[in-house]
Amino acid sequence: MYDGGKVITGLIIGVILLALPLWWNLGAEEKKLDIKLPKKEKKCVEANMRPNHMQVLDLWRDSVVRTANRYYINENGRKFEMSLQKTCMSENCHARKTEFCDQCHDYTAVEPYCWDCHIPPKEPKETM
């Protein structure tokens, strides 16, 4: 192999650089999500919302806007008004966006555009 030393050195440097995100964060403390679940309501609209909430929200939005059906009946026969602002984010449930939605969305760098239009509930500004 011609210039074997240089090639191998280059490859090693390349691999180290490519793995930069891995070793850079080595030993760094794992970020803990601080999700606060509602104190009042104990049952969400459906089970297993963490992976599926987007499907539920999508269904709700199409139902309300396109078919004007505003009420949702879940598996247990419980009836809800399909409204992000009025039901999900109500006083009794996820009244604080920063303590619920933002926790995971920020962590996974997901930026859903819900809040470009929908108004999150007002939160008291706390100084840390």
Add this chain to the structure above:
Amino acid sequence: MGVDRRKFLKIAGISALGVAAKPAASVFAKDMGSFTPSETILHLFDKPLGFAPGQALTATRWAMVVNVKAVDEEIANACQAACHKIHNVPDIENPKHEIKWIWSDNYENVFTDQEHELIMDDLKELPFLSLCNHCYDPPCVRVCPTKATFKRETDGIVVMDMHRCIGCRFCMAACPYGSRSFNWVDPREYINEEEQNMDYPTRMKGVVEKCNFCAELLAEGRIPRCVEVAQELSREKGKEPALVFGDLDDPDSEVRKLLRSRYSLRRKPTLGTNPNVYYIV
């Protein structure tokens, strides 16, 4: 002396009550700490808290009648303010950026094809409330490439799905009534955060918006806000109701009665859009 029948029944009754009360009390005690009694009852019956489904108003063809002679400056302004408040419509001064769902204009701008220079004096002076006509054959719907604006099959209201609007403004070009506004700037900067309606969203920069005949209030069993406000003010002033709302397909509805008995106009009827907003002059 043994326990007599009467005493036995008393004791049995009280102990039965006690046995029944214990689980009931524990239900109330457990998990219900922060609930008020009425909330607890809702919870026990598996109803979400604060949930009171209203009886929705339904129709097959919603329509509005504007009684032009009963509308004065005050009523027109009150209608606009009330509508814009509950729908979080921004108040932007720059006329190029302005957003409006309902507004007042003069006769020559509203009835462009029926205007002439010698029109009656009071018609010249009166404010004409204009809004989306919720046409039976809406041209905006025909041109929308994403079906963001569509006519509801159930009641004929022309509504917008803001999630779908891509801001192409074809609908604005198609609408012959200027009922649509485009958000050139972020509307939130022009909405007072303290006064916004927390039950209704705002819009974002880059979408078109317009009157929705208060579809969200109809679902709660209320008539459109402008009609509510106008009728209240008209009653105070002892005038005929300035705005009337109802089902055009129902021959006994208030709107049909008015249209049967009074002479009415529609905006630009020759275009074939079939507006559902009528003006009695």
